[in-house]
Amino acid sequence: MSEGEVGSPLGAAQDASNSGVDSVEAAEEEVCYGQEYLNVEGLIAIIVFYLAVLLVGLYAGWKKRKEEQNQEQVMLAGRDIGLFVGVLTMGATWVGGGFINGSAQETYKSGLIWTQAPFGYGLSLVISGTFFARKMRESEYVTMIDPFNQKYGKWGALQALPAAVSEIFWSASILGALGSTLQVILSLEETISIIVSAVVALLYTLLGGLISVAYTDVVQMFFIVFGLFLALPFAMQHEAVQNIYDEKLSDGVTPAWYGEVASHDWGAWIDYAFLLLFGGIPWQCYYQRVLSSKTATRAQMLSYGGAAIALIMTGPSVLFGAVARSTNWDETDYPCGRPTDETSKVVLPLVLQYLTPKAVAFFGLGAVSAAVMSSTDSSMLSASTMLARNVYQKVIRPHCSEREVLYALWVLICINCIVATTLAIKFKSIYELFVLCGDFMFVIVFPQLTLVLYWDLANTYGSVFSFFLSLILRLLCGDKDLGLPYLLSFGTIYGEPGSCPKPEDPQHACEGQVPFRTIVTIIGMTFHFLVSYGAYYLFAVRRIDLKYDFMRCFVQKGDEVVPASSRHIREEMIQMDHMNYMEKSAYGNKGYTN
Numbered sequence: 289m290s291e292g293e294v295g296s297p298l299g300a301a302q303d304a305s306n307s308g309v310d311s312v313e314a315a316e317e318e319v320c321y322g323q324e325y326l327n328v329e330g331l332i333a334i335i336v337f338y339l340a341v342l343l344v345g346l347y348a349g350w351k352k353r354k355e356e357q358n359q360e361q362v363m364l365a366g367r368d369i370g371l372f373v374g375v376l377t378m379g380a381t382w383v384g385g386g387f388i389n390g391s392a393q394e395t396y397k398s399g400l401i402w403t404q405a406p407f408g409y410g411l412s413l414v415i416s417g418t419f420f421a422r423k424m425r426e427s428e429y430v431t432m433i434d435p436f437n438q439k440y441g442k443w444g445a446l447q448a449l450p451a452a453v454s455e456i457f458w459s460a461s462i463l464g465a466l467g468s469t470l471q472v473i474l475s476l477e478e479t480i481s482i483i484v485s486a487v488v489a490l491l492y493t494l495l496g497g498l499i500s501v502a503y504t505d506v507v508q509m510f511f512i513v514f515g516l517f518l519a520l521p522f523a524m525q526h527e528a529v530q531n532i533y534d535e536k537l538s539d540g541v542t543p544a545w546y547g548e549v550a551s552h553d554w555g556a557w558i559d560y561a562f563l564l565l566f567g568g569i570p571w572q573c574y575y576q577r578v579l580s581s582k583t584a585t586r587a588q589m590l591s592y593g594g595a596a597i598a599l600i601m602t603g604p605s606v607l608f609g610a611v612a613r614s615t616n617w618d619e620t621d622y623p624c625g626r627p628t629d630e631t632s633k634v635v636l637p638l639v640l641q642y643l644t645p646k647a648v649a650f651f652g653l654g655a656v657s658a659a660v661m662s663s664t665d666s667s668m669l670s671a672s673t674m675l676a677r678n679v680y681q682k683v684i685r686p687h688c689s690e691r692e693v694l695y696a697l698w699v700l701i702c703i704n705c706i707v708a709t710t711l712a713i714k715f716k717s718i719y720e721l722f723v724l725c726g727d728f729m730f731v732i733v734f735p736q737l738t739l740v741l742y743w744d745l746a747n748t749y750g751s752v753f754s755f756f757l758s759l760i761l762r763l764l765c766g767d768k769d770l771g772l773p774y775l776l777s778f779g780t781i782y783g784e785p786g787s788c789p790k791p792e793d794p795q796h797a798c799e800g801q802v803p804f805r806t807i808v809t810i811i812g813m814t815f816h817f818l819v820s821y822g823a824y825y826l827f828a829v830r831r832i833d834l835k836y837d838f839m840r841c842f843v844q845k846g847d848e849v850v851p852a853s854s855r856h857i858r859e860e861m862i863q864m865d866h867m868n869y870m871e872k873s874a875y876g877n878k879g880y881t882n
Contacts (some may be wrong), residue, residue, distance in 0.1 A: 291741045320631050321626035327474045333650045334474065337511070337657060341504050345665075348503035349496020352706040358690050359430055362697065364580040364674045365778050369502055374590040375506035377666075378577050379597025382409060382576075383512055384663025386458070387598075388605045388656060392636035395609025396627070399547015402557070402604055408564020410598035416569045417522035417591025420874075422577045423741050426467040426589040427856060432575040433678035433742045435855040440748040443839070446755050447736055449573055450728040455671035456704055459664050460711035467712065468658035472637035473653050479650040479713050486709040494698055498580060501665045508815070509597070515655025516604040522644040523611045528619035529643065532610040546609040552783035552800035559803030566809075567730025569739045572670035608636050615643065668708065672700035694865035731762045731805055735813035740855055747841040747851060750820025758812030767805045778804050824851075 352361070360366055369377070387406055394403040418656045429435060432451065436444030466485050474481075475752035523529065535544040542548070549557050577594075581587040612635040618625045620642045627635055638650040676697035681688055688696075732755060740744040766774035783798035790796045826832045827842045828849040833843060842851040 289458055305762040308589070313485060320627075321472050321475070321634065325475055327476075329646075330474045330650055331476065332605070334470070334653060334657060337654050338484070341507060341658070341661060342492055344507050345492025345504040346495055349492060349500040352496060357694060359677060359693060362694060363430055363669075364576065365499040365502060367580055367582060369498075369577065369580040371586055371589060371593075372599070373502050373506055374577060374586070375427065375597070376509045376790075377592030377662075378413070378574070378590045378594030379601075380505035380509040380512065380659075381573050381577070381666040381772070382413065382585060382594055382598040382663075383601045384458070384462040384465075384659050386461040386663070387468065387601070388512075388659050389636050390461075391605035391635070392609040392612065392639070393633050394613045395547075395606045395634050396635045399545055400606055401547040401549055401856075402548075403484065403609070404557075404560050404563075404564055406598065406602040406605060408561060409568040410595050410602060412565050412568025413591050413595035413598065415565065416574060416578075417588045417595070420569060420737070420741065421587040421591050422584040424575055425578055425581060425584040428574075429579055430676055431579075431674050432570060432572045432737070433674050436683045436736070436751070437678055439740050439746065439853055439855040440751050441840075442855065443748050443752055445679045446752065447733055448678045450732050450759075452671040452674050452704075453807045454727075454729050455572060455667040455674075456708050456711070459667040459671075459708035460715060461705070462667075463708060463712035464659045464661045464715070466657060468634045469637040469640075469653060469656045472634050473641050473649055479575055482709055482712045485660060486705050486712075486821060489661050489668065490701065490705045493665045493669050498576060501669055502577075502580075503524075505662045506755055508662040511658035512601065514656045515651040515653070515658070516601070516608075518790070519640055519644050519648050519652040520611075522648050523608065525640050526615070526620075526643040528617070529611055529615045532607075532614045535614065541626070542669045542814065545613050550783055550787070550798060550800075551786070552781045552798045554831040555781045555800050555802040557799070559805050560811075562803065562806045563727060563730045566734050567727065570729050570733040572674050573666040574664070574674065576670055590678075605636075608639050611634075611643065612639050613697060614637075617621035617642075652872060657736065661817050664708070668701055668704050671704050672697055675700050675704075682769045701729065717754055727805065728759075731809050731812065735809055735816060739813070739820075743820075744854070745815065745820055745824050745851070747820045747823055748839040749823040750816040750818070752839075753814045753819045754816035757815055758808055761808045761811060762805070763809065778802050778807050 353365075365757055393407045394405075416590075424432070424435075427435065433444060433448045436447045438444070463486060464478075465481045467482040470476045470481035471478050504838045524532070524607070533543045536542060537546070537548055538543055577590055578587040581590055612627070617624075622638060624631065627638060637653075640649045640656075644652065646704075675695055680696045680700075681693050685692065686752050733827070736751060736755065737756075740751070761776065763772060764776035766772045766776075780801040781800040781802060783800070785795045785797050788796050788798035799838060822842060827834065827837055828851075831849065834844065834849070841852055843850050
């Protein structure tokens with residue numbers, strides 16, 4: 289691959305001008321999967337695998353059938369997840385189909401340096417475990433959104449919306465990854481494989497909740513590790529594959545598969561680095577495992593163990609991409625030549641199918657299938673948990689029973705499964721969706737979560753203002769994948785003169801974006817701080833009449849005006865017990881119940 293083909297930021301989806309590939313042509317290109325006949329032996333193998341996973345999930349749910357069914361039991365497995373199971377379910381959730389397929393795809397297209405997602409999301413677990421896991425577990429929350437509901441009342445449910453949408457996007461991306469894989473190895477129609485995979489995950493998730501998800505994750509994690517590490521040596525030793533370190537970049541030293549960053553692309557690279565490191569923190573599927581731990585210390589251990597698994601599994605994922613780059617595809621049985629553009633999304637399945645023996649390819653298929661299901665069930669349960677508890681119970685039906693919340697949870701799991709499956713069938717990209725999942729989480733939810741946990745003066749005024757400000761600014765910055773026009777720019781980074789010559793301007797320089805997501809995140813966090821403190825100053829220091837506090841963020845306590853709520857659940861319950869009827873009524877718009 290020549291220097292010009294090394295590629296640019298996270299694929300062409302973010303900025304077509306950076307890649308030189310017309311996005312419309314890429315979207316319309318037919319993906320060449322190779323063989324056209326159904327692979328019966330492989331189909332039998334995948335059916336056996338699906339049945340094994342389904343039986344494990346059903347058995348785990350059946351074992352808990354006699355225990356009381358409440359929110360903690362279904363959503364958090366009774367806060368009784370062991371260390372071994374917890375670490376494996378954390379790792380399996382992170383190492384999904386988008387992780388494996390997407391990492392191989394981006395290494396193949398643009399090089400290791402642009403394959404930031406597995407490293408960023410893996411390291412985000414370390415940051416989360418160090419600064420967030422203990423605080424969340426010690427507070428005995430049930431979901432990531434609980435501190436927002438507790439502190440901001442019904443307005444806190446706003447945070448559940450981008451969080452749930454991101455979880456559903458994640459499910460869609462990894463289901464799409466599995467569809468592509470089965471299409472290559474089995475010649476099975478993508479739509480069928482996506483629907484069957486989603487239904488299998490749906491069945492055991494509905495029956496057992498988190499406990500079924502956790503135990504199936506253990507089985508799936510072993511399939512992932514065994515399948516990928518078994519297939520990698522066979523792929524690297526295939527006669528059509530040259531040494532991955534032979535081809536060099538223009539400097540004659542750096543291996544070509546490492547990739548490079550052009551001067552005008554550093555803004556985008558930095559933006560995605562921060563997005564993945566900090567946008568990987570506010571995910572409900574992560575906190576569902578943290579909050580299911582017996583102790584806060586164990587919650588941190590789950591985080592560090594999951595990070596180790598994610599970083600270890602990054603190795604084979606990117607190496608499969610490097611192998612695909614170093615393969616002379618004309619010497620294989622693959623009839624379509626070197627994978628390009630849209631076909632590059634299936635480089636991992638192509639490597640498994642054409643560079644490894646058939647039996648090994650089936651184990652690799654099991655690994656990818658396991659990765660997909662381990663993340664699909666987690667994200668479906670996570671999104672539904674937030675919507676059922678933090679939106680349905682706290683906002684729509686604040687006095688509903690536990691049983692009603694669980695019914696709402698099961699209905700929402702079905703709805704989210706249908707939505708994710710539909711998106712997976714209609715929206716074919718893998719890596720762009722994989723990275724896009726963390727976009728709104730980084731821009732909106734991360735600064736909100738940080739302030740609600742670490743700053744006692746954060747209040748509803750600052751939270752709501754910064755939420756809509758960050759959302760509007762991010763939408764104005766545009767997004768090619770969502771079809772949003774670029775209406776706002778924070779600046780442009782220019783490359784070397786003549787780096788992108790045009791017939792009318794031979795000295796035209798390439799152009800790249802500044803790290804606009806990071807800038808929007810900083811702006812949102814700054815205004816959250818300013819507006820929150822401004823409200824506190826007006827009502828608590830300057831003593832403006834509390835009748836103007838229309839969000840009821842402050843109360844009179846003796847001679848002082850103090851914040852009306854805290855993020856601490858137990859502290860809030862104690863305060864409520866000592867209030868009279870009229871004082872309790874002031875909390876009416878906050879969704880609290882006695």
